[in-house]
Amino acid sequence: EVQLVESGGGLVQPGGSLRLSCTGSGFTFSSYEMNWVRQAPGKGLEWVSFISSSGDSIYYSDSVKGRFTISRDNAKNSLYLQMNSLRAGDTAVYYCATDPPGQGGEYFQHWGQGSLVIVSS
Amino acid sequence: EIVMTQSPATLSVSPGERATLSCRASQSVSSHLAWYQQKPGQAPRLLIYGVSTGATGIPARFSGSGSGTEFTLTISSLQSEDFAVYYCHQYHNWPVTFGGGTKVEIK
Numbered sequence: 001e002v003q004l005v006e007s008g009g010g011l012v013q014p015g016g017s018l019r020l021s022c023t024g025s026g027f028t029f030s031s032y033e034m035n036w037v038r039q040a041p042g043k044g045l046e047w048v049s050f051i052s053s054s055g056d057s058i059y060y061s062d063s064v065k066g067r068f069t070i071s072r073d074n075a076k077n078s079l080y081l082q083m084n085s086l087r088a089g090d091t092a093v094y095y096c097a098t099d100p101p102g103q104g105g106e107y108f109q110h111w112g113q114g115s116l117v118i119v120s121s
Numbered sequence: 122e123i124v125m126t127q128s129p130a131t132l133s134v135s136p137g138e139r140a141t142l143s144c145r146a147s148q149s150v151s152s153h154l155a156w157y158q159q160k161p162g163q164a165p166r167l168l169i170y171g172v173s174t175g176a177t178g179i180p181a182r183f184s185g186s187g188s189g190t191e192f193t194l195t196i197s198s199l200q201s202e203d204f205a206v207y208y209c210h211q212y213h214n215w216p217v218t219f220g221g222g223t224k225v226e227i228k
Contacts, residue, residue: 107170
C-alpha cells in the first residue's frame with residue numbers, strides 16, 4: 001500500500017523559514033515524480049512545485065518561485081520543501097502527491113495526509 | 122495559465138439522485154483532465170484521470186466525460202459517502218491548475 005507521510009509543519013513568523021518532509025513507503029519512491037500541493041484554510045487546491053524522479057527537472061508556481069526549494073533524497077525515500085521568506089498567504093495545509101509511475105506532469109495519483117503551516121506573528 | 126472554472130459552486134442533491142458537475146477550461150486541455158474528491162479533514166482522492174478513466178477502486182457510479190474545454194463528472198446515484206467537495210485539475214500545461222471546487226451537499 002502506498003503511504004506518504006508529511007512532517008515539519010508548524011507556526012512560523014512572517015519572514016521565517018520552515019522545511020517540510022514527505023516520506024514514502026509501499027512503492028519504489030525513486031521511480032515516481034513528486035509534487036507539493038497546498039490548500040489554504042477553507043480554500044481550494046493550489047499546485048506548488050514538481051520534481052522529477054531523478055531530481056533533474058523542477059518546476060514552481062509563480063507564487064513561490066524564488067522563495068521555496070523542492071528536493072528529494074531517493075536513498076531515504078524522502079521529498080522536501082524548503083520554505084523561506086514565508087508570508088501570511090503561505091498559510092495552508094501542504095500535501096505531497098505522486099504522479100503516476102514513470103510519468104511526469106500528470107495527475108496526482110497518491111496523496112499524503114498533509115502538514116499544516118501557519119505563518120503568523 | 123489555464124483557468125479552470127467549476128459550476129455550480131454548491132450542488133444540493135438527495136441520496137439516490139444523479140449529480141452532474143461541470144468544469145470549463147479557459148483553453149483546450151486535450152484529454153489531460155482529472156477529478157478528485159475531498160472530504161472534510163481528509164486529503165484529496167483521485168477519482169478520474171484522462172477525462173474518463175476511473176482510478177483504482179473507484180465505484181462505477183462515478184464517470185467522466187468531455188473534451189477540449191468542457192468536462193463533466195457524473196455521479197449516477199448518490200450515496201451518503203459521496204457528499205464531499207470535487208475538484209477538476211488540468212495537467213496539459215504548466216502550471217497545472219485546479220478548479221475552485223463543487224461542494225455536493227445533502228438536499
